[in-house]
Amino acid sequence: MKLRLLVVAGLLLLAPLGCGRIGTLGRGPVEPAFREIVIDGDTAEWPARAAAYSDEHYVYVRFTLAAEQITLQSSPRTVALFLDIDGNPATGQVMNDPALGGLGVDMVLRFSPPAKNNSPGVGVDLHALDSQGNKTKLSVADYDIVFAPTYSSSWYELRICRTPGTSATAPPISLPTTGLLGPGKVTGVAGVLSSGAALPLIMACERFEVTTDVVCPGGRRLSDLAPPEKSANAVRIVSWNVLASGALQNPEPFARILRTLNPDVLLLQEWDQGDAQSVKQWLSKHVNSAPANGASTDIAWHVIKAPGTMANGGAVLIASKFPLTSHEGDRLTCSYKDDDGKTAVKPIRFVSATAQSPIGPILLGSTHFKSRGFKDSVEDRRRMAEAAAINKYISAGQFPAIRVIAGDINLVGSRPPLDLLRAQIDSDGSDLKPADALVLGDAAFYSWRDPSTPFTPGRLDWLVYSDSTVDANTAFVLDTDRLADPALTRLGLQRDDSRASDHLPVVVDLTAK
Numbered sequence: 001m002k003l004r005l006l007v008v009a010g011l012l013l014l015a016p017l018g019c020g021r022i023g024t025l026g027r028g029p030v031e032p033a034f035r036e037i038v039i040d041g042d043t044a045e046w047p048a049r050a051a052a053y054s055d056e057h058y059v060y061v062r063f064t065l066a067a068e069q070i071t072l073q074s075s076p077r078t079v080a081l082f083l084d085i086d087g088n089p090a091t092g093q094v095m096n097d098p099a100l101g102g103l104g105v106d107m108v109l110r111f112s113p114p115a116k117n118n119s120p121g122v123g124v125d126l127h128a129l130d131s132q133g134n135k136t137k138l139s140v141a142d143y144d145i146v147f148a149p150t151y152s153s154s155w156y157e158l159r160i161c162r163t164p165g166t167s168a169t170a171p172p173i174s175l176p177t178t179g180l181l182g183p184g185k186v187t188g189v190a191g192v193l194s195s196g197a198a199l200p201l202i203m204a205c206e207r208f209e210v211t212t213d214v215v216c217p218g219g220r221r222l223s224d225l226a227p228p229e230k231s232a233n234a235v236r237i238v239s240w241n242v243l244a245s246g247a248l249q250n251p252e253p254f255a256r257i258l259r260t261l262n263p264d265v266l267l268l269q270e271w272d273q274g275d276a277q278s279v280k281q282w283l284s285k286h287v288n289s290a291p292a293n294g295a296s297t298d299i300a301w302h303v304i305k306a307p308g309t310m311a312n313g314g315a316v317l318i319a320s321k322f323p324l325t326s327h328e329g330d331r332l333t334c335s336y337k338d339d340d341g342k343t344a345v346k347p348i349r350f351v352s353a354t355a356q357s358p359i360g361p362i363l364l365g366s367t368h369f370k371s372r373g374f375k376d377s378v379e380d381r382r383r384m385a386e387a388a389a390i391n392k393y394i395s396a397g398q399f400p401a402i403r404v405i406a407g408d409i410n411l412v413g414s415r416p417p418l419d420l421l422r423a424q425i426d427s428d429g430s431d432l433k434p435a436d437a438l439v440l441g442d443a444a445f446y447s448w449r450d451p452s453t454p455f456t457p458g459r460l461d462w463l464v465y466s467d468s469t470v471d472a473n474t475a476f477v478l479d480t481d482r483l484a485d486p487a488l489t490r491l492g493l494q495r496d497d498s499r500a501s502d503h504l505p506v507v508v509d510l511t512a513k
Helices: 249-259 276-286 376-396 416-422 486-491
Strands: 003-005 021-022 050-054 058-064 081-082 107-111 126-131 134-136 146-148 155-161 184-193 208-213 235-241 263-267 302-305 316-320 324-326 335-336 343-347 350-355 359-367 400-406 461-465 470-477 506-512
Touching: 058 184, 155 324, 235 249, 235 400, 235 461, 249 276, 263 350, 263 359, 263 400, 276 302, 276 316, 302 324, 302 350, 316 359, 324 359, 335 376, 343 376, 359 376, 376 400, 376 416, 400 506, 416 461, 461 470, 461 506
Parallel strands: 235 263, 359 400
Antiparallel strands: 003 184, 021 050, 050 058, 058 155, 081 107, 081 184, 107 126, 126 134, 146 155, 184 208, 235 506, 263 316, 302 316, 324 350, 335 343, 350 359, 400 461, 470 506
């Protein structure tokens, strides 16, 4: 195996509880400390020469593909992170490639790992290696691996948990207990795997070593935070892909979450079954059925649902506690070139309406873009066409000054679909602003996760809004798996409630400027 190196990311290691250590690019000092790493795809908080960082919960790494941008989880080339998790070449596999000389590779994380027939694969896999080269598959979910962005970019950042869980089906595995899993040191290299031995190594390896001190004694980091209360002068909007009408088949988890979040507006996707009246009935039965603090929950929900199914532009809806005015005729289509160069015309899953809210009339849009693909794929071209068509529709219409569009953008190829969607359609001619919705109790941006797939959690769901007219005072994503048991009990939630859908609710509170 030959390795073509990126800007080589070594690993870093640990520090006393509550502190962190930085691994540098090997030349010159860096700032001694910086604020918490947030897995959002923006490395602005990293010191200029830092390639890695750690705290008592995670090891963090950032790397770049230099001038190239690829979609890490769907690429013709495999990007791999080789980890000597205890800094000891005797405990892992010693490989012949000069870039890995002196490393005992205990663990390797691969993006787009080769398929069985050596064709390009998708997703991520993680393996432990021993000194004999024996390989044991590890659970990516157990190691709480999250990276960003999900789309092609110049820089990527990721984290690996220092207190991994244990899958029920996981085989017994012995890994070194120092470094990643305890006091010690970690070293590592990130690189692009060449497809043939004839390709040369084109960049020398720089090494990183950081001494580690402690790992969190409490195990996986869980939060005792409760979702922020909505202020009296705010409108709370929740966008959620409910996974194949899941709220109908399994209503209670959805109902518990919605009662906890107490939204004023719902922008929902993948509600394929039924019409607007049946959605009203569901909300009346399940969301209004549990009075909070003895107060009445006799809410008259207003619902507008796109006709049809997911296949022909339907399964998206708007539900509101405020009166809605439908924008009849906003059944949109988009056109783009398929892989044969022919023009394809497809319906767009999009519905819009105006809500008469206490902060003023709001243009609301719920949408669900095409899934799958990678940068420059036919799916990515379709997403760009969907975004451009919605943007054109908003630009040409007479709509309120407050504007909100949200949904499952499926940003798994390139970033332009998001930027085309929001470009210059604020009422002042500026771009709509993405709401910065961190996962509650976590330092990561993701809104989708499904450990049964080979893909890691990612930020697929976005909400963009008119920052010229309103402020997003509160924005978060709710994942009940991130909450501690006392918090779940207080909120009346169960740990697996968020698993009812592969997507998580995005929550944004808007107040008038």
